Amino acid sequence: MTLTITGETTTSLIGTPTTEGTYPVTLMVSDGNSSEQQYFEVEVVDSGGVDWHVVGQEGFTDGIASDVNLEINSIGVPYVMSANSNNEISVYTFENASWSLLGNKITGEQGQAAMALAPDRTPYIITVNCLLKVYKYDGSNWTQVGGTVGNGYHMDITVANDGTPYVSYMDVTNNNFNIVDYPNPNSGQFTVLSNYNGKFQLLDIQGRVISEGILEIVDATSNNYTYTFNHSNLSKGLYLLSIANEQKR
Numbered sequence: 001m002t003l004t005i006t007g008e009t010t011t012s013l014i015g016t017p018t019t020e021g022t023y024p025v026t027l028m029v030s031d032g033n034s035s036e037q038q039y040f041e042v043e044v045v046d047s048g049g050v051d052w053h054v055v056g057q058e059g060f061t062d063g064i065a066s067d068v069n070l071e072i073n074s075i076g077v078p079y080v081m082s083a084n085s086n087n088e089i090s091v092y093t094f095e096n097a098s099w100s101l102l103g104n105k106i107t108g109e110q111g112q113a114a115m116a117l118a119p120d121r122t123p124y125i126i127t128v129n130c131l132l133k134v135y136k137y138d139g140s141n142w143t144q145v146g147g148t149v150g151n152g153y154h155m156d157i158t159v160a161n162d163g164t165p166y167v168s169y170m171d172v173t174n175n176n177f178n179i180v181d182y183p184n185p186n187s188g189q190f191t192v193l194s195n196y197n198g199k200f201q202l203l204d205i206q207g208r209v210i211s212e213g214i215l216e217i218v219d220a221t222s223n224n225y226t227y228t229f230n231h232s233n234l235s236k237g238l239y240l241l242s243i244a245n246e247q248k249r
Contacts (some may be wrong), residue, residue, distance in 0.1 A: 014140070015070045019044065020044050020046050021044055022042070022043065022044075023039055023043075024040075024041055026038070038206060038208075044197055055078070056098055057098065057099060059180040061080075061082045061090065061092070062082075062084040062088070063084045063085055064084070064085055064238075065083070066082065066205060067082065067083045067111070067112060067113055068080065068081065068083040069115045071115055072117075072119060074119070075121070077093060077095060078098070079091055079092070079102070079117065080093075080094075081113060081114075081115040083112075083113060083238075085236055085237050087108045087238075088105040088106065088107045089113045089125060089127050090113065091103070091123060091125070092104050100169050102123070102137060103140060103142050104141045104142055106127060106135055108127040108128055112127060112153055112155065113126065113127035114126050114155055114156045115157070116158050118136075118159040118163055118165075118232065120163065122159075122163075123136065123138060124145070124157055124158070124159055124165050125142065125157070126149070126155050126169075127155075128153065128155070130148075131150065132150050132155060132167070134149060134165055134167060135158065142211060149167055150169065150171055151171065151173045152169035153170055154169060154170040155169035155170075156169070187232055188231040188232040188234045189228075189229065189230050190228070191226060191227070191228045191229070192215065192226065192227050192228075193225070193226045194215055194226075198243050198244050199212065199213070200212060200215060200227060200242065200243045201241075201242045202229065202231070202239060202240070202241055203239065203241075203242065204214070204237070204239055205238050205239070205240070211229070213227060214227075229241040
């Protein structure tokens with residue numbers, strides 16, 4: 001199979017298998033001076049005679065999209081939530097044959113967010129901005145609902161039939177594995193501080209390892225471990241940090 005790039009965000013796969021299964025694909029990326037290979041898989045699934053088609057215009061998000069969430073309200077209107085490389089959360093709605101931004105962008109952290117629709121079709125979002133916060137769309141802009149929820153990640157949100165929003169998240173306040181990275185966002189230079197030692201990996205959004213190593217002890221009496229990253233040559237975008245030891249991840 002050959003993957004051909006025809007633009008910044010447009011690709012075409014030539015020679016896609018017609019038999020169901022998972023197939024390896026190798027993509028060679030070159031800027032004219034250097035090149036690298038990217039590896040991923042393509043899954044071929046029988047559509048049952050129903051073809052997929054693009055709804056509205058392609059590439060309607062603000063740059064490269066991450067943490068994408070799709071919801072459809074009770075009258076069939078779809079909403080798409082995504083985070084851009086600046087960790088801003090945006091929601092788009094599809095009406096009049098086009099995708100359009102719904103209200104203002106919401107400032108977040110690390111592109112983490114979740115969306116839900118209330119029975120009255122009001123969209124809600126939970127995201128991290130220092131602490132967890134819930135927002136709802138008031139018809140023109142996103143406004144915060146109540147105070148901060150807590151300190152955590154892996155969040156989700158749903159709205160009950162009476163319009164009450166409920167959230168779930170992993171509470172890092174009560175989690176013995178506490179990790180802080182600062183500053184965030186940054187230009188490739190930042191420090192990670194943890195109360196546990198462990199192996200770390202810095203990965204790009206495709207899962208490729210940028211660097212890895214071991215958190216080094218700072219103060220044996222307080223069990224604080226740290227590592228300072230210096231990757232000022234990295235391209236602007238979203239990167240993932242994984243830290244794990246034998247007990248925790």
